[in-house]
Amino acid sequence: MTMLTPPAVQAAPSFVDLRAFAADLQAGEPVPDDGNPWTFSRRLLPMPPGPVTIAALRLSAGSGHAAATPFDDYIILLSGRLRLNDGAATIIEPSRSFVVPAGIAFDWQADDDTVAIVMRCPGGTSDTKGLVKVDIDAPRTPSAPPAPEVLLTPTPDCRNHTDYLSATGEFKVGSWDSTPYHRSAIDYGHYEMMLLLDGEVEFEDALSGTSATFRAGDVFVLLRGARCSWKHEGFCSKQYAIYRPA
Template sequence: MSGVTEKVRDAAAMPAFVHDLRAFAADPAAGEATRETGDAWFAARRVLPYDGPVAVSVMTLEGSGEVTLGFDEFVFVIAGTLTIAADTTREIAADTGAMLPQGLAFGWTAAAGTQAAVVRYLGAGGGADHVVPIDLAATLNPSNPPAADVLTSDVPSCRSHTDYVTPNGEFMCGVWDSTPYARRAIDYRHAELMHLLAGSVTFEDDHGNAATFRRGDLFVMLPGARCSWLSTEDCAKLWVIYRAAA
């Protein structure tokens, strides 16, 4: 994200390790107003204060515009409807999202009051040449559970599907589900946006600060967070992850 004005204030009352993006979007005074100019796709953003390999922002759009992306951007529609016209025309409805890869030129149209969250990857993207929507109906395949040394419960059964990944393997998105499990607090060395599709999960840090998210919630963890995970029912999520290449 290019230069920003001074910080106004953070989004309301959440533990420091997690950011509730619906609350952030709903508070017009939250975050940093971007100095990006030109098309509203860039100029209508408020940025979550963070200096790292991804930039997380929200934007309120209506009308239309045309842009070319200099970075990979994952867009998640919080409210309203967003239509992207590139290789084909795709409508992104509320509560879902799509990856828009670096170099993509497209036109956009938004219904009045459309709000969206954006995760921009500041590294080398371009893992596709077209819009890549999240496939919520994808077949999920078995995936690795959390490491045994961090679990405080039985080993869960996990499944996932990846819709998009950059050539360097650092930035990706998809869908995941799991049976219930608990793990101790760990340090997050990656950034992850999560939208819960089913179930609930409680995160707690070493100081007893806790946050519980349920189906429909949208939130992000950034590198430097430290917290545990507790899910007492099956859960599923849409995910967007930055993880540094080994």
């Protein structure tokens, strides 16, 4: 199986509202029908060629089997309910997420029409033996704040919990929170998909001058090559998936 190629774009925005993308049934490019709804029920987000693809997955009520792939998939459920079984049963509710590590196959069942966002990146050999459900209630430990030279406000207190780290160290999934801070624009050498759990965050794209504010419940992605500031004035927490090429 090869990496799916997203539809080409002349220029990509720094940040994309993925709930809005998933809500538009005509947005993106359909994946070729291979007879398996877990694969072909997707539309690819237009983005520059690279190691990461993002797709909206829409499943009708039903069930099927997802074969193992050489990729790591991070999946956020937007609506519906998924029952997964890779030898152990897992239930995914809306606004929760999970990782399908490379080499893992599983059975799935959608109780109702279901919509999800899938971030796919290169996988590799991993010690992970099954699906990984992101545990947003897991204890978080102190983590590094933004670099002092980009902070425009006092240094915040940040905490993190990592649920999945690929064998290469390039792909990381977990949950994070922070006290308020504002930092100047930085260059993104990585891709980051987020689901805000608490608070709201304002971004400004230093390249185009466009801005956006995302609030609790929103799902969005910052693309590699972006140059964005970050500002939040209250407590903020999120689920995240970061792919940082070596």
